[in-house]
Amino acid sequence: MKFLIKSATIVDPNSSFNGQVKDILIDKGQIVQIDSEIEAKGAELYDATGQFVSPGWMDMHANFGDPGLETKEDINSGCAAAAAGGFTAVAVMPNTNPPLHSKSEIEYLKNRAKGQAVDVFPIGSLSVKREGVDIAELYDMTQSGAVAFSDGNKPVQNAGLMMRSLQYALAFNGLVISYAEDASIAEKAKVNEGVTSTYLGMKGIPNMAEELMVARDIFLAEYTGGKIHFTTVSTAGSVELIRAARKKGLQVTADVAAHHLLLDDSVLMGFDSNYKVKPPLRSQHDIKALKAGLKEGVIDAVVSQHTPHEIEFKDQEFETSAFGISSLETTYAVFNMACEKVLALEEMVDALAISPREILNLEIPVVDLNKKANITIFDPDHKWTLASENIRSKSKNTPFIGKELKGKAFAIFNNGQLKIN
Template identity: 75%
Template sequence: MNLLIKSATIVDPNSTFNGQVLDLLIEKGVVVKIGKGIEKSGVEVYDAAGQYISPGWMDMNVTFGDPGLETKEDVDTGCAAAAAGGFTAVALMPNTNPPLHSKSEIEYVKNRAKGKLVDVLPIGTISQKREGKDISEMFDMTQSGAVAFSDGNKPIQDAGLMMRSLQYASAFGGLIISYAEDAAIADKAKMNEGPTSTLLGMKGIPNLAEELMVARDIYLAEYTGSKLHFTTVSTAGAVSQIKAARKKGLQITADVAAHHLLLDDSVLEGFDSNFKVKPPLRDKKDIKALKDGLKDGTIDAVVSQHTPHEIEFKEVEFEVASYGITGLETVFPLLNMSCEKVLSLEKMVYTLAISPREILGLEVPAISEQSKANLTIFDTDHEWTLSESNIKSRSKNTPFIGKQLKGKAFAVINNNQFIKSIA
């Protein structure tokens, strides 16, 4: 792949070219020259005037259905959705059938994703079969390519299991990812507990269900001296606890789902099951705390929590509908619309491209000469409408179809490949 990108504004806190409007010449997947007025014959030219270029983005909370649930999403359609959303790498949660609970499943995913523009990095389970009983063979999975460990959308209820998992993983530098929910408190409720749940006559999930587990896991991380990552935090109390833990010097990191930064639980008044997610959409006070947490560094990364479902799992009564949004293609506009007055553009890029890789111990791409081209080209001002026909994901369970969005990824470059998205 030989490509000349013209007049792009570079956004990369780690680059000496940060903030400059320059051309980038890419040959055979390597950035060979960065400067003004570069000319080269026989190469594809991309005019990036008025657009930004950053290190390629990474989403560290994504679910595909491969293996076993390919009718929801397979690796091919998932990677297409990721590229359309501006991502050059995704970390896959083990919510498959069978789960990613041994080296065989990890190697299967790695082999399925070979040759893709998008780097697909599997997350192994904490417990065997995600049953929350016995620890999985985490070290073996690490040797096969697992980048972290989580039971995905199944929280670890057994404190002893979580403690032993932290101890085991820390022995070889592994990372445990906690989805914090006390299932006994959340019970079978379907939305956030508050005025809206009372108005709708629906049982609510209190913030306590999340905050109690955050507190437990922080104590366990402190006791074991282990590093721990919280995924999709959603409450002000959780943010406060994580902030306090970091001040104590604990190795705690966290991410937030993009939809939790924009939507509050009042959108459920229409009983649209595409807004049904877990953790549930919270209230405006929680949203403010999440944004403040991103701004001050308490929350490190923004994720999609991409959760694809077939139509029969969503177009049913709200009570019985499955949880989740297909979010890979809308992460950036949601972040841009919710935080454009809160976060600098550099901070947005940090949460999307740099921090996820730092958390997972991966090499962070940088915009420099003679470096591998791992890049995302995007526009913060472009307004567009998401249509079902343009969605690359196999599943269409998103509440943003037909909605006007602001901000879009226009191209991704990685692994000597170049993909442009639809304007």
């Protein structure tokens, strides 16, 4: 099957056609021609006039429910949500039941995801059952397709386990992902510690709970020589610590969730549980530092932190409701609205498509001749409103329903499949 994309502006720093308005002809999943005016009889036509084409985006922090929690999100619904958000690839956290803690679960997930337009890459559990006690089968999981290792939304409290994991992963160039939180400081608090928590009369999670763990894991990475990636960093102090580590030449990378770039903790005044996330929404001071970190390259990637929940987990008192936003479909718009005056379009594409794959040591798609067609078609200026009935995810725990958003992915092409939103 042939596909012809007409009049698209190519945004890809690795492409010889970067910045040019071109037609793109795809045949059998390969880009076979890029030119100003292409005629291709029998080709399926997509008119991309006024739209942009970039390498397919990759989300390196999403939560699906398969295996065991499919009522939250299964592979089909998760991939549909990812495609609707403009992603051609997702790396899924091991927050499942059972966790992705051995080669059996990794192989199961890889097999379940075959044939999708969205590539699914499992992140293996760092510890057995994500209990933070014994190191899981890291090498075996790598052989089966795991791209990194993390205990997901369970921070590793045991410094010895983290140190030994970093040392062990060195043997096969494995990547350890740290969700940084000192649980003894965060305790059972639900919101950021600050003016808003005081006003609401709620115990807050101080920035220090994250920063202590970032500092610890940087020390461990320096000691072991291992690679560590910090996911969903949320504080100014964390940015500063990572900046200093990178200046020292350590193998440290980081990502930030899109909602942490747009929303501060003042939105919690209405006790809307759809804004309840972890790390919690922070202050405007932190948001400014996160944006500066992205601009400088201290923070490499932007992620969705897609965390779908059934309605009964969110439709309850704020204090007892679950953490997380169902966010794959709104990540680009939220990121675009937060950073459109901070980052150039190429820098946004880098954070969405290129850096995540560099961190995970995956092949980076290029919009160029004789390359596999793995692309996202989008418009940063398109305004739209998220409607509940249009959400592809099984879960609708998002604060953006009914809100006007700016920036939308209109289609993806990957694995020989065109998915139009």
